[in-house]
Amino acid sequence: MQDTLSYDAAIIDLDGTMVDTLGDFAEAINRMLGDLQLPPIDAGHIEHMVGKGSEHLLRSVLRHVLGQSGQAHDALEIEALYPAAWESYQRHYLSINGQFAQVYPGVREGLDALRRAGLRLACLTNKPTAFAQPLLRAKGLDGFFEQVFGGDAFARKKPDPLPLLKTCEALRTAPERTLMVGDSSNDAQAARAAGCPVVLVTYGYNHGQPVRGVDADGFVDALTDLSPRRAA
DSSP states (O other): OEEOTTOSEEEEOOBTTTEEOHHHHHHHHHHHHHHTTOOOOOHHHHHTTTTSOHHHHHHHHHHHHHHHTTOOOOHHHHHHHHHHHHHHHHHHHHHHTTTTOEEOTTHHHHHHHHHHTTOEEEEEOSSOHHHHHHHHHHTTOGGGOSEEEOTTSSSSOTTSSHHHHHHHHHHTOOGGGEEEEESSHHHHHHHHHHTOOEEEESSSOGGGSOGGGSOOSEEESSGGGEEOOOOO
């Protein structure tokens, strides 16, 4: 187990850490591509693009799909398509949010154990807040968190440390006593820069790269592997 003895709080990532949302991404993105009269994309390609916010995700999808179709895809063309892509994606994602997603095993039990141990919890994701909050409600996870911050909550997103530092401020905890739990190098880099300890789950996305190659303080196979002992 990863010992949480020295922590007062934990900041938990969402996609790839608590909820497997790849099905939601694939459904909304392929509906969007259909609206734009572009060919579909496989979920396996989308998995490698997840984690840096919806803006990065959509631009990566457009770049991939235009390249696969043999169409010109310079930056100007992608930016010209982006407003319509974003409008369509947002509409479709909100309509299906959570329907093609599953909570990972051990998440509810792990969060419950952390809360019962007295740790303050916040959810911090690069997903837009308007997507994150309904998803947590739909999956029955919203009640675990004092704070929920999406990728649009602050001026910068993970891997920048600003979102973690602002979340620590909201929780009124010191970064060195606030554990970051995520699934990717984004989470680890942000935590390192913010001065937070960081543990990564082994089952998430991490841009398609082996997660154990990331600089982190530990790895867990489930959130129940976090030992829920609060600091004295």
